[in-house]
Amino acid sequence: MTYLKLVIEYVGTAYHGWQVQPGVPTIQGILQDRLAMILRRAVLVRGAARTDAGVHALGQVASLEVDLPVEPWRLKRSLNATLPEDIAVREVAPVDAAFHARHSARGRIYRYQISQGETVSPFLRPFAAQSRRPLDLAAMSAAACALTGRRDFSSFRAAGDQSDSPVKEIRRSVVELSPEWRDLIVYTVEASSFLQHMVRNIAGTLIEVGLGRIPPGRIEEILSSRDRRNAGPTAPAAGLCLMKVVYPDLARPDSGC
Numbered sequence: 001m002t003y004l005k006l007v008i009e010y011v012g013t014a015y016h017g018w019q020v021q022p023g024v025p026t027i028q029g030i031l032q033d034r035l036a037m038i039l040r041r042a043v044l045v046r047g048a049a050r051t052d053a054g055v056h057a058l059g060q061v062a063s064l065e066v067d068l069p070v071e072p073w074r075l076k077r078s079l080n081a082t083l084p085e086d087i088a089v090r091e092v093a094p095v096d097a098a099f100h101a102r103h104s105a106r107g108r109i110y111r112y113q114i115s116q117g118e119t120v121s122p123f124l125r126p127f128a129a130q131s132r133r134p135l136d137l138a139a140m141s142a143a144a145c146a147l148t149g150r151r152d153f154s155s156f157r158a159a160g161d162q163s164d165s166p167v168k169e170i171r172r173s174v175v176e177l178s179p180e181w182r183d184l185i186v187y188t189v190e191a192s193s194f195l196q197h198m199v200r201n202i203a204g205t206l207i208e209v210g211l212g213r214i215p216p217g218r219i220e221e222i223l224s225s226r227d228r229r230n231a232g233p234t235a236p237a238a239g240l241c242l243m244k245v246v247y248p249d250l251a252r253p254d255s256g257c
Helices: 027-039 072-082 137-145 198-210 216-225
Strands: 002-010 056-066 087-094 107-116 129-131 149-152 167-177 184-191 240-246
Touching: 002 027, 027 056, 027 072, 027 087, 072 087, 107 198, 129 198, 137 167, 137 184, 137 198, 137 216, 184 198, 198 216, 198 240
Parallel strands: 056 240, 107 129
Antiparallel strands: 002 056, 002 087, 107 184, 107 240, 149 167, 167 184
16 A cells, blocks of 8 residues: 655636535546546545635645555656646655544645735736725734634634634734735734634735724634624635645744734
8 A cells, every 4th residue: 555645736716625526626626536547546635624615725735545556756747747737746755654634734824815906916816815905014913913822713714614613723823015026915824723714704804904994902802702793704715825734743833923
């Protein structure tokens, strides 16, 4: 038996998220289809994060097992030769039989991008939400910082979320201007795991803070209420990207705001 880890990049615009769904294209579905074609057998690909429809990834991780010898470099080359141009396998590596992309992970890092102004660069439009009005970066930063720690995030939880508990630990929550793109605000958040739509609901709330509609000091009140109606709207999927999945050998000390 061969056990493998894949690191995958994708533009999620054309896909209905990570998880296989009948009748629609998904990242997991495309990968399993191509692997079956290459290996001539059905393969289950387990992802570290179930990204939503339209969400992107630079560092999605998947694990799989195959009942025959596989050369990682050859499989990587074959996959990239057959995958559509908006999906790429960056790494294929052997792992221990105990490795599981989702259960072995110790954290996920997401980035949410917001472009300010009347126009959005065509190079950014597929990867950023838009705010036509300028946003208060300092207020957003203060609000983001207030989200750190082990908290009940029911106020940022999707109605259909099926997680066992709404309690999550945010280790890093930072808002800053992009050094490469003028007027692009970047929100980076790292946690042990996330509720469904949690990052997009936080991003939507931070945009409301930046517009002056929610004072940054109200974040504690929103959290304490455990009521989704008190937070901001769900931000568009296009702005969200899974940057990295953290495993024990890559773990680092928690960082503050």
